Amino acid sequence: MAPGSRIDTKVADRVKEIATGLYGDQAPEITFHPQCFLLSGHFAGDDAARTKAFLEIANDESFQALWFARGGYGACRLVESLIPELTDGARGKLYLGYSDAGSLLAALYKEGYAGLAHGPMPADITREGGKAAVERGLAYLVDRAPDALEASVPAGARTAAFNIKILGHLLGTPFQPDLTGHVLMLEEVSEYMYAIDRTLCQITSNPGIKKVAGIRLGRCSAIPDNEPDFGQTEEEVARYWCARSGIPYLGRADIGHDIDNKVVPFGGLGSV
């Protein structure tokens, strides 16, 4: 299902082709909920349609995974009404997505769900070379393939990953998850460097976030030019806020809004 923006039916067709190409007769059955293709203003259907689609898949024990189809914007609108409607069937499956879908991953993590992961989505097929990202997502969903994982994940720490602005918008809400002791990986796309700086100021001054084991910085891509130039790179900005807040800066993370985006399980390997 698509919690924010819609996808085209071509995306669904290509993803199924890729699954068949990879696994042949053993290919997983992939169901794209019809809601994925709806259009209601900015969204893939209105809030009620997106909520219903999420619950129909999440609560149905016959589905082994809920693969978020695309980011965009809209997941945060669903969280409050979704959470009370989840049944036990929702706990036993994988959830994979990133970007805007991070709002739902966060809320489910706060509810104690295992099986949540930040990683590729079907809509990544629209990127040049996007087949690699979709194959990686499938490899994780079907086989928990170790080479789909972000390289630092196997070291065994609890992990979580977010888009920087999505995490910023979770702070101070009832859906902010407890990331104590986690390696927190952060990535961004299409934001001005001053806006990245501003959100990292917020994130690193949050008392809950200060309890993370450290921060790894993913890729920050398509940063618009600004006049005057901000004068610092994203890594300088991340190092600055980590140093200032006393949060260990642990280096780069292999995640981002691109085809190389690796999988980061929420809670680390122990939780999947």
Added chain:
Amino acid sequence: MAPGSRIDTKVADRVKEIATGLYGDQAPEITFHPQCFLLSGHFAGDDAARTKAFLEIANDESFQALWFARGGYGACRLVESLIPELTDGARGKLYLGYSDAGSLLAALYKEGYAGLAHGPMPADITREGGKAAVERGLAYLVDRAPDALEASVPAGARTAAFNIKILGHLLGTPFQPDLTGHVLMLEEVSEYMYAIDRTLCQITSNPGIKKVAGIRLGRCSAIPDNEPDFGQTEEEVARYWCARSGIPYLGRADIGHDIDNKVVPFGGLGSV
């Protein structure tokens, strides 16, 4: 002083001319701290220079007001180091500004300061017709002129006003002020409608903000076009989030990033 971006010396000259034009021999002495004209990457001088300028004016009892020169970006970087350095001299004066300066107004309000207000700044002179905004700012600083106030302020409620994204970035930080019982006025500029929606989702789900007496929506200007169109106006979005969160929607507020921006004292008239 300028807590974020720099101003040109012409701005300072024009503002002094306007003060002389209005008050003649009785014109207030306006000191533009030299820091206002510095340039360090994105900022009006580095963090240390901006912090020093703020403290030199705030802590000096011979100044009756600290008028933030301009918004832009950078105030949030100063808050943590400023607060412990403030002396009693800082409590007895007015502070006027908006936009990015809201980060500092919020932190000072949390510290129990009276005399804080959201309203015009010297840099507004660069807007077409900006003289009216600067004159309004002066009328408030010099005379607490009632006609400088936002129209709902004299009704007597406790009030506060913020730029929407600046308030979003304050949530979950140690500098989020207690706005219990306040009429909260919110304005925005140059943000996509989906981004306004997302930040209002965050704001109205924050447990502290839920205690406000109600929300008034200021102007949301220069909203970039988006594909697909969001399909709702800013007032529809504000009404939606107020209804959903149980916060009373009280109508429009006469504030915004424009020359008609009226003054909103933090805490209401009782606090100035």
